[in-house]
Amino acid sequence: MKMSNKTPQYDEQHYAVVDLGSNSFHLLIIRLSDNEICKVKKVKRKVRLAAGLNEQLELSTDAIVNGLECISLFAKHLATIPLNNIRIVATATLRIAKNRDDFLSRANEILPLDIKLLSGEQEAETIYSGVAHTCKDSYSQRRLVVDIGGASTELIVGQGFAANKAISLNLGCVSFKEKYFANGHLTDKNFLAAINAASHIIEPFSTDFIKLGWQSAVGSSGTMRALAEILSFQQQPIVITANFLQEIKQTLIKFETIDNIDFEGLRADRSPVLASGLCILIALFNCLQIKELKLSTGALREGLLFEMLSIDN
Numbered sequence: 001m002k003m004s005n006k007t008p009q010y011d012e013q014h015y016a017v018v019d020l021g022s023n024s025f026h027l028l029i030i031r032l033s034d035n036e037i038c039k040v041k042k043v044k045r046k047v048r049l050a051a052g053l054n055e056q057l058e059l060s061t062d063a064i065v066n067g068l069e070c071i072s073l074f075a076k077h078l079a080t081i082p083l084n085n086i087r088i089v090a091t092a093t094l095r096i097a098k099n100r101d102d103f104l105s106r107a108n109e110i111l112p113l114d115i116k117l118l119s120g121e122q123e124a125e126t127i128y129s130g131v132a133h134t135c136k137d138s139y140s141q142r143r144l145v146v147d148i149g150g151a152s153t154e155l156i157v158g159q160g161f162a163a164n165k166a167i168s169l170n171l172g173c174v175s176f177k178e179k180y181f182a183n184g185h186l187t188d189k190n191f192l193a194a195i196n197a198a199s200h201i202i203e204p205f206s207t208d209f210i211k212l213g214w215q216s217a218v219g220s221s222g223t224m225r226a227l228a229e230i231l232s233f234q235q236q237p238i239v240i241t242a243n244f245l246q247e248i249k250q251t252l253i254k255f256e257t258i259d260n261i262d263f264e265g266l267r268a269d270r271s272p273v274l275a276s277g278l279c280i281l282i283a284l285f286n287c288l289q290i291k292e293l294k295l296s297t298g299a300l301r302e303g304l305l306f307e308m309l310s311i312d313n
Contacts, residue, residue: 007079014040015085016078017304020107020115022050022093022150023174023222023273025070027077028301032309041077045070046269049093050151050174058099068106075110087304089116091123092152092172120168124154126303127220128163133306134298137216144214144288147299148221148280150174150273155205155284157212165212171201173223173277181275184258191249191279198283206287217290220299223277226270228295233265240293242285248278 010016013033019026029041047070052063078086094100094117108114118126127147137143142164145156151172157165180194219240227248228238252275255261261271284290 008041008077010040010077010080012082012085014081015305015308016081016087017301017308018074018078018086018088018111019301019304020049020067020071020088020090020094021300022091022152022172023048024150025049025067025074026301027074028305029077029081030305037305037309043074043077045073048150048174050172051178053093053097053151053175053178056098057096059093059097059103064103064106067103068110071107071110075112078112081112083113085308086113087116087308088113089118089123089126089300089304091118091300092120092149092168092170095120096151096170120152120154121166123152123300124156124166124168125163126307127154127300128156128158128166128303129161129306130298130300130303131218131220131296132158132161132298134302135218135296141215142213144209144217144290145296146217146219146221146224146281146284146290146293148173148219148223148277148284153280153284155202155209155288157209157214165209167205169201169205171198171280173273173280176276176280177273180279181258186252186255186257186261186275188253191253191275194276194279195283195286198280199287202283202287209288217293218296219281219293220296221277222270223274223281224293224295226266226274226277227281229265229267229270230263233263238295240281240295241291242282245278245282245285248274249282252278 017028025045025047027043031038031040052060131145142159147154149172153169156163
């Protein structure tokens with residue numbers, strides 16, 4: 001990764017959020033002026049940290065080195081931002097990695113502020129906050145929020161800015177790729193195994209969520225964005241349905257291997273974990289009886305940002 005030696009210059013009007021996810025590492029910098037938020041810088045790196053976990057749930061040396069290289073890049077951008085204006089969090093992979101301290105201690109030496117390791121519930125509630133602050137639906141509507149990450153999936157039902165029920169499940173698009181699509185083959189058998197495994201994890205929680213009910217369902221992760229890109233290219237409304245998910249599944253099976261995936265409109269970097277993310281989403285639709293899902297522009301990073309700024313809509 002090539003890095004400039006020049007340190008970017010920011011000031012006290014700038015705020016930064018760093019999200020060390022299981023699939024990607026993200027840096028978001030905004031400028032706040034007269035209560036108006038202006039995005040200044042976005043950096044995303046597909047670190048795929050979860051793919052570096054072995055069967056003993058230990059991160060490989062390569063995964064740690066790749067993650068630290070990305071953090072060194074982020075640290076340059078954080079150098080001139082006041083510490084009170086920075087939030088740095090880590091999520092599922094670093095929750096479960098048995099040697100996470102090897103990574104965290106080295107990362108904290110590079111960063112100006114220590115990383116906060118979010119619990120699953122904290123992650124889910126923060127995602128909900130990010131969605132709630134950016135959604136344009138009615139304040140009184142109860143909504144279901146779904147976020148499929150690299151190593152965990154968050155499910156939240158809430159109303160307004162309050163999450164009524166929030167959970168984090170141990171299933172993600174990177175971890176499922178490593179387990180059910182490691183050979184790169186897109187077969188009926190692989191899809192069935194992944195969907196059944198996801199359903200087995202989701203099912204114990206489905207009744208409680210269905211009883212709560214919701215008027216709208218929104219998704220806020222890379223899997224949903226990938227599907228939205230395909231819908232957008234097809235000039236269709238950005239609404240994900242069960243029928244559309246089955247269409248994508250059948251098309252993926254026709255591609256035969258992950259390397260052959262070629263959807264018009266789909267960014268190339270989304271292809272490797274599309275099948276595994278799709279399986280989790282199909283299981284969510286089935287278990288939670290979701291009729292349709294719309295895309296949210298906000299998620300974890302936006303939740304952290306609004307929490308730091310204490311801005312309410």
